[in-house]
Amino acid sequence: MNSIHEDLTINDLDWQDRTFALFALEPSAELRTSLQRHGILSPPWIWQKPNGSRVIVDGFKRLFWARREGLKTFECLIFPQDYDPARLMIERAAVKLSGAPLNTAEKSQLIARLTDHLSQQELLRLYLPRLGIPAKPGAIGKWVRLAASPQELLTAAACDDICERAALQLADWEGESQKSMVALLKQLRCSSSIQCEILDRVKEIALRDSIRKEQVLTDPAITDIILDETVNHREKTQLVRARLYRRRYPRVAAREERFVRDMNAAGLPSNVKILPPPSFEGATWQLQLYFQNPQQLMEMLQDLKHSVRTGQFAALIRP
Amino acid sequence: MRNKPSKILVEEACRTSRLVEKLRRNLPAAQFEVVETISDSPLRDPRRLEVVQFRGRFLKSCPGTRHYFCCGYQILHFGVQCSLNCTYCILQAYLNHPNLRIFGNQEDLFRELRQELATHRERLYRIGTGEFTDSLLVDPWTEFSRDLVPFFAKQPNAVLELKTKTDFIDNLRDLDHRGHTLAAWSLNAAPIRRREETAATTIKQRLAAAKKVAQWGYKLAFHFDPMIEYPGWREGYREVLDRLFSSVDTSRIVWISLGAFRFMPELKPIIQRRHPGSTVIYGEFIRGLDGKLRYFRDIRVELYAWMVDRIREVDAHICVYLCMEGEDIWQQVFGFSPQERGGLPAMLDKAVETRMGIAPR
Ligand code: SF4
Numbered sequence: 001m002n003s004i005h006e007d008l009t010i011n012d013l014d015w016q017d018r019t020f021a022l023f024a025l026e027p028s029a030e031l032r033t034s035l036q037r038h039g040i041l042s043p044p045w046i047w048q049k050p051n052g053s054r055v056i057v058d059g060f061k062r063l064f065w066a067r068r069e070g071l072k073t074f075e076c077l078i079f080p081q082d083y084d085p086a087r088l089m090i091e092r093a094a095v096k097l098s099g100a101p102l103n104t105a106e107k108s109q110l111i112a113r114l115t116d117h118l119s120q121q122e123l124l125r126l127y128l129p130r131l132g133i134p135a136k137p138g139a140i141g142k143w144v145r146l147a148a149s150p151q152e153l154l155t156a157a158a159c160d161d162i163c164e165r166a167a168l169q170l171a172d173w174e175g176e177s178q179k180s181m182v183a184l185l186k187q188l189r190c191s192s193s194i195q196c197e198i199l200d201r202v203k204e205i206a207l208r209d210s211i212r213k214e215q216v217l218t219d220p221a222i223t224d225i226i227l228d229e230t231v232n233h234r235e236k237t238q239l240v241r242a243r244l245y246r247r248r249y250p251r252v253a254a255r256e257e258r259f260v261r262d263m264n265a266a267g268l269p270s271n272v273k274i275l276p277p278p279s280f281e282g283a284t285w286q287l288q289l290y291f292q293n294p295q296q297l298m299e300m301l302q303d304l305k306h307s308v309r310t311g312q313f314a315a316l317i318r319p
Numbered sequence: 320m321r322n323k324p325s326k327i328l329v330e331e332a333c334r335t336s337r338l339v340e341k342l343r344r345n346l347p348a349a350q351f352e353v354v355e356t357i358s359d360s361p362l363r364d365p366r367r368l369e370v371v372q373f374r375g376r377f378l379k380s381c382p383g384t385r386h387y388f389c390c391g392y393q394i395l396h397f398g399v400q401c402s403l404n405c406t407y408c409i410l411q412a413y414l415n416h417p418n419l420r421i422f423g424n425q426e427d428l429f430r431e432l433r434q435e436l437a438t439h440r441e442r443l444y445r446i447g448t449g450e451f452t453d454s455l456l457v458d459p460w461t462e463f464s465r466d467l468v469p470f471f472a473k474q475p476n477a478v479l480e481l482k483t484k485t486d487f488i489d490n491l492r493d494l495d496h497r498g499h500t501l502a503a504w505s506l507n508a509a510p511i512r513r514r515e516e517t518a519a520t521t522i523k524q525r526l527a528a529a530k531k532v533a534q535w536g537y538k539l540a541f542h543f544d545p546m547i548e549y550p551g552w553r554e555g556y557r558e559v560l561d562r563l564f565s566s567v568d569t570s571r572i573v574w575i576s577l578g579a580f581r582f583m584p585e586l587k588p589i590i591q592r593r594h595p596g597s598t599v600i601y602g603e604f605i606r607g608l609d610g611k612l613r614y615f616r617d618i619r620v621e622l623y624a625w626m627v628d629r630i631r632e633v634d635a636h637i638c639v640y641l642c643m644e645g646e647d648i649w650q651q652v653f654g655f656s657p658q659e660r661g662g663l664p665a666m667l668d669k670a671v672e673t674r675m676g677i678a679p680r
Pocket residue numbers: 400401402403404405407408409410451452453484519
């Protein structure tokens with residue numbers, strides 16, 4: 001039996017039943033404007049359950065708007081009670097996939113719902129690519145775990161306060177650590193790559209030192225940065241990164257700082273730069289000279305010769 | 320005996336090989352299956368041993384890079400993989416054949432070896448089998464050492480190094496080795512052994528085995544590789560060095576190598592997945608000139624210099640070398656560069672000559 005168009009009253013719906021619900025933010029500005037101007041254009045889907053109740057399948061945002069606006073009735077597509085709910089979910093997924101791009105939280109919940117009705121193989125082959133997710137083994141599990149995450153994380157992921165990769169990682173973090181990290185990333189508003197860097201650093205410091213991740217995040221140095229009202233979110237991001245870097249790589253950071261000190265102390269002219277090997281690995285250093293004419297270059301080379309003879313350079317590049 | 324294979328998968332081409340014959344004799348309870356070809360599969364089974372027909376070159380140069388000094392060692396490729404499952408093991412990256420695999424066409428291996436050694440009589444070959452697998456892990460059943468050791472005994476220009484983390488030495492007893500085989504053990508600080516090498520023998524067992532083979536006239540080598548920096552590493556490595564030097568006479572040791580932990584970046588997620596409790600990958604690693612992650616240079620220098628000092632206190636003449644390190648690190652640790660002594664391969668050749676009395680004519 002197929003679906004039929006019908007007019008229903010708002011109060012006929014079972015608003016508590018979330019069988020088909022996906023995580024949703026408030027309607028976008030465009031959707032709100034359209035609803036205000038034209039009302040509900042495409043009819044929501046409703047499933048008449050075998051127990052007689054009527055469940056929203058698709059069109060949550062529209063219907064919540066209608067209820068808020070005090071609409072009494074609406075036109076919908078009713079699916080009869082013998083309609084297979086699995087099929088209904090898959091059809092709803094198809095509609096979702098052909099519409100506006102889904103946010104991270106919606107994607108996770110769609111995947112989680114579909115795992116009840118489809119095999120892993122089908123999901124990997126047919127659905128993940130359409131969601132823009134690489135079909136790697138283990139991917140589904142990660143998304144399902146994200147779908148089951150607390151509201152704070154899902155909301156932050158849905159609003160793009162937290163990027164997809166970071167959200168997936170955070171789904172595996174334990175309660176307090178996850179909460180602290182969500183709060184930190186929301187404050188910093190940094191790029192995806194920096195979010196992932198921060199996550200990695202915190203995780204690795206915690207594992208290395210056998211402490212909980214939130215202990216890394218509640219380090220007074222980090223807390224002070226966050227509470228400092230004199231710096232903006234970009235500066236905070238840089239300060240947090242620097243702090244975590246120093247904690248994760250204390251000796252590399254100390255060597256870098258020593259080099260900067262030595263460079264300053266060497267008092268080289270501003271048009272001469274010495275660059276250490278990346279991470280001080282290997283013995284190849286670079287010298288950069290900025291000059292405007294042969295005469296200037298000649299003079300610089302003379303000065304440099306002197307610096308090399310007097311050991312100034314040796315001091316700079318000593319291990 | 321631990322690590323005993325119980326499922327033997329044999330390629331048709333190797334069905335009647337001596338190796339399979341020996342496996343059938345030594346593993347009477349094992350289940351044997353012959354197949355046309357063994358295809359790659361990601362399923363790991365530590366009880367499985369595969370016998371395949373190898374079609375490549377058996378002798379390979381140590382995969383050194385131009386950025387770091389290489390020992391110039393030759394690898395005798397007789398099999399791949401290992402069931403000891405050390406957390407840091409590079410072999411985990413070979414995802415498509417995770418199971419122990421031995422080459423059944425050993426006649427071809429010996430033919431190639433004979434030919435190569437005869438072609439360059441003027442050159443000393445230091446050849447080892449412990450690069451892509453543990454040298455002795457399946458030896459109780461393959462008895463490969465019983466062919467290999469006497470073969471090397473007759474080669475004037477070659478020495479064999481069998482490198483292991485096992486104590487499977489019984490086959491070495493009574494072999495006519497003529498001083499051409501070095502039995503070598505990888506050693507580590509006991510806490511690292513316990514955490515990261517859980518299926519390997521204990522340090523005590525390794526040293527007991529070393530002591531025994533030394534009594535059978537074999538020369539020895541030890542590899543502190545990978546050295547891991549952890550809180551208390553000095554005590555850990557001091558303890559193992561003390562145990563080493565109280566177990567064996569240093570005059571029997573031809574060389575000791577030191578290599579700080581380094582790994583391909585691709586190995587990191589594999590270790591995280593397979594050994595979530597391991598923290599070896601969370602040291603201060605930087606990207607080395609060869610693209611591998613390695614400890615920041617100052618840490619390596621500290622590890623090596625400390626070890627060299629302790630070793631020198633016991634035997635000032637023992638050949639200690641650094642595995643895959645550059646000029647600057649050598650200078651800082653030893654105060655010289657291998658280049659000043661003819662290169663690292665020449666230094667090791669010299670150690671063979673001095674401590675084993677072997678040099679090509
Ligand atoms: S013994 Fe060697 S080859 Fe075997 S798992 Fe350990 S590191 Fe890998």
